[in-house]
Amino acid sequence: MKVGIVGANGYSGLELIRLLTNHPVAEIEMLISHSTSGQSIKTIYPHLKDICEMDLEDLTIDEVAGRVELLFFATPSGVSSHYIASLIDKGIPCIDLSGDHRLLDPATYQAWYHKEPAPIKALNQAVYGLSEFFQTEIKDAQLIANPGCYPTATLLGILPALKKGFINKDSIIIDAKSGLSGAGRGTSLMTHFAETNDNLKAYNLGSHQHIPEIEQTLKKVTQLETRVTFSTHLVPMTRGIMCTIYAKVMGSQTTEDFIKEYKTFYKNSPFVRIREAGQWPTTKDVSGSNYCDIGFNVDERTGQVTIVSVIDNLVKGAAGQAIQNFNLMNGLDQQMGLKQVPMYP
Amino acid sequence: MKVGIVGANGYSGLELIRLLTNHPVAEIEMLISHSTSGQSIKTIYPHLKDICEMDLEDLTIDEVAGRVELLFFATPSGVSSHYIASLIDKGIPCIDLSGDHRLLDPATYQAWYHKEPAPIKALNQAVYGLSEFFQTEIKDAQLIANPGCYPTATLLGILPALKKGFINKDSIIIDAKSGLSGAGRGTSLMTHFAETNDNLKAYNLGSHQHIPEIEQTLKKVTQLETRVTFSTHLVPMTRGIMCTIYAKVMGSQTTEDFIKEYKTFYKNSPFVRIREAGQWPTTKDVSGSNYCDIGFNVDERTGQVTIVSVIDNLVKGAAGQAIQNFNLMNGLDQQMGLKQVPMYP
């Protein structure tokens, strides 16, 4: 099955190439990038020599429609919204890794992204691709709004507890930490090695565009209106996200109760792994893989639970979950092409 | 004025050497270490060649009493408690960088440190050396219990707001992140490079021994009984602590209100620097220096304030604050020997 990747020169696009190269069903037919079209992907990424040596092409809807059966968008926000409606019309299903089709309300998009929202019709067609929660919708979708990296780690960490009534919906605080690959390949002082190495930064406190995405999904799954406090930090590492989530425990649930509940909840979710009491996951535990590992601690002194959720931001937080959704859309085993063992150390 | 350093072979001891070498008044007379006595400090730390080439000695109370006028203890917990009472009796003031004399209640010490507490008499003599808050007591002290690294960053970040009634005492959550030098020089898998580099770990959730130290000091300053939720993380960097502190705002205070209040509160505290709105400190901003930098964000959507407080764990979190206390005890300018400009990048 022939697929194309728009934004193939960025890190999420590159990760799609890495994972799709060994996928038994999907075959990369087109690499698309406006800014680098005409070049070979090997020139940009010499490590792809002998693996993937295609030339990057410009995006033309008719051309694409004639050559691929599905298109991944691994573009910055504000790009895919210009193309996807037309592609869907031409019968080309799309998986959008950008934020353009995640927020149902155009005004909310505009307020948090400071950009023109996607057409309302496309927004209505979009299925939010948090694979563990929306498999039925994903199977029938023409357009997947692939979740953000922070929302994926956060939502997988918090939804079962909120749904089960273990935690107070008004007490949720998410202290999120990310490696630098999450900031993409565009150069800036924020991602300049000498400014970042051996350094820890807080940024975008209370204003990150992933906040409405989290709240919208919490509501969709639990019907509860929430407002979450959400802080982000840049950690001097390349890959990995850790969300340390705090919430007030509603009853007398213990650490073991949380563990038991989550194990049951995710028993059919091969990519979510629950840790035993006293063990918390590290970001390396999932590096290069599609896993989300989750650990718990209920502090009986304060009545707070701490939930630690980790993913590889480029895999479960981007390309891996996109392929998981691709598998689901096409009736394949959701693990197909995603059985990489975490690369440790 | 001749001083000695017990535990000179560890990182806090080494940092005392670095800072005291250029101190105008203090002069290092003895380097003490049981495990490495007889060796030259230069053998352990070749970078001290031509700077400090003394031999390490064993600790004998009479010997020490005859040669130094003050002793720094930069030892693991469970060591200084065996010596300090006798030293005070001999008239040798001590600054204890370990946790042995911080907790007033011996039972609390035993519960959190799992070790034998110090003699009650010494505990009663000890003054908690958070320099910005207890200058009067420090000036007259014979024994300083130098604060822990996490408590220093946390308390400087939270005390003015709690004292002023800006935040709810029952809502305090501290998400703490530390570089690896905080774990000391003892080797273990936890500090093994290949396990730690490019990796982020949560550890000791809800059980860190710095929790009672924080709560005891919050009470001492504000008379409020609190229970804080406290989580710790290891970040792949050498130096630096960041505490991201969350609390419920009591009234309608804004980010600017917090900034204004903290600027006023710390106007005579040269080592505390308050950031403007929208700017949050990074750990490199204080690297190698005795500063504590603090930034704020009030999230009006959730009614939570986020306070970001950073220090260099080996300086303001250990050796630097110890020297600040030394200066105060001896009637010197508290900044003496501590005017290092942060080393950036």
Place this chain on the structure above:
Amino acid sequence: MKVGIVGANGYSGLELIRLLTNHPVAEIEMLISHSTSGQSIKTIYPHLKDICEMDLEDLTIDEVAGRVELLFFATPSGVSSHYIASLIDKGIPCIDLSGDHRLLDPATYQAWYHKEPAPIKALNQAVYGLSEFFQTEIKDAQLIANPGCYPTATLLGILPALKKGFINKDSIIIDAKSGLSGAGRGTSLMTHFAETNDNLKAYNLGSHQHIPEIEQTLKKVTQLETRVTFSTHLVPMTRGIMCTIYAKVMGSQTTEDFIKEYKTFYKNSPFVRIREAGQWPTTKDVSGSNYCDIGFNVDERTGQVTIVSVIDNLVKGAAGQAIQNFNLMNGLDQQMGLKQVPMYP
């Protein structure tokens, strides 16, 4: 085909688990470790949850002989030499990732390793497993002495030029740089994060035990007696080796001549990739993969060629090449199970 891994708790053993988990033919039947026997591998490496949860066992030759068809030794030097002769006698082929069977002359082993050499009979049976050079011998071998990490990068970088007479055999200098995983999982100050991060160290100048291995193989392939100058450095990264090799050019060969010769030489070697002029490989270009990437620069001012050769020390430098040899021994495609795309970034 059932295989076992001795030393499964170390990093090379762990990398064998990672790579063999998805190998189409080999199946891990036993994980063996004296020091951690009885534990589950998941306890040591939580990231293996749901992937490999076997218990570690002690090594008993009869037990092993009854259950596996081939054994990998990923042990420190001085271990495999006690077992392998007996295993071969029982008809169990072995691939030894340690240095115990690499040096043909027991006295040389003793001089460089400061340990008891392996039995002479085993040394005589051992085939040096540099896959690109000794495929015929490997196919028939019962015992593979899998090459060291530095020798692999060095020999692949230097052998074609030396064989072709492009470089002077008496002028070879190898400046080798390695990530910290090469030092294994044993903790020490040398691998302690705070001593190593943001730091660069030279070590073992002129005395590394990989020197005789390199010289022995240079002679075996080219019949030339050489003495190489070899220096090693520890770079603050987890994986990767770069050998920067200097040698006097014999004639008027240009950078292009080297590139052309190497492309021809390695045209049937899928794991060796030759860079174009002006491009030099980085260690990340091969991270997690079995590739060796090589670049060249002839400096016409000095008549020296610089050859830059990179591998992932745990893959082509250890477990990956071991599996490549396993494939060759069993008549399989040498790339089987080794098609991982380098993980970049």
Place this chain on the structure above:
Amino acid sequence: MKVGIVGANGYSGLELIRLLTNHPVAEIEMLISHSTSGQSIKTIYPHLKDICEMDLEDLTIDEVAGRVELLFFATPSGVSSHYIASLIDKGIPCIDLSGDHRLLDPATYQAWYHKEPAPIKALNQAVYGLSEFFQTEIKDAQLIANPGCYPTATLLGILPALKKGFINKDSIIIDAKSGLSGAGRGTSLMTHFAETNDNLKAYNLGSHQHIPEIEQTLKKVTQLETRVTFSTHLVPMTRGIMCTIYAKVMGSQTTEDFIKEYKTFYKNSPFVRIREAGQWPTTKDVSGSNYCDIGFNVDERTGQVTIVSVIDNLVKGAAGQAIQNFNLMNGLDQQMGLKQVPMYP
């Protein structure tokens, strides 16, 4: 004594600020930067709050001449050559940290820097500021061409041996490794965190513009015409340069002979420290300080000596040596303001 810093917004300029802030004689009067003039230095570098809060100004020769007594240029190559001749005419001595006045021959500058050379008159006035070798000339200089970072480490490592006739002048190979701050603050993929972290890169093999600077100085000191092979690598660390230097030993000199000779040679050079046999310096051993540490190994098997020389690229490789030269020009103790103890760990 009032001084100004041109290029104060770059890393070398920033390091001048860090070091001059505590200098007893020099006082920063002007911070100059064309691209950021009008801003406060505190806006660019928040860590300078309360330490240095001056506004950056544009460079006007008359203005400068009226306000400062000496000017540091910490600018990219191709800038200072436009200003310095005029400043000297106005009687303002300059210390140029850029490469513009280092090469005596304008054609050589043009060939290696690909830029317009400085006026010949200025080149003739310039004194090469390798402090340990040209103190007499420096004392009388109006214009210091402050050495490059790689040349400083290389020349201090090699000159005594070459001068003494211990090594063959035609055999010199320098394998240089640098942290990323050496690439400056300008953003690019080469210094982008995700491309650089946990990665090791070779670059500019045989074509680095520091090559003619090294050869010119070797000749100036020893009267020997040399051609050195010089390779550069980027190491994932912020500060530090290590040059691993290889050369053929001329006679039967041992490691001890080299050590003895260098100790004698540098006995009046407080910033050069010689290591004992079997010990090699790490870059952290000099971090934040003006030291150059040097270690040796003579390999009797190959007749080669390996010399390992480390500096902090921003201190002895830039701002520190500039201040050392400032001290010498002004008849001050060369160590004034430069007694920082290396920051370890």
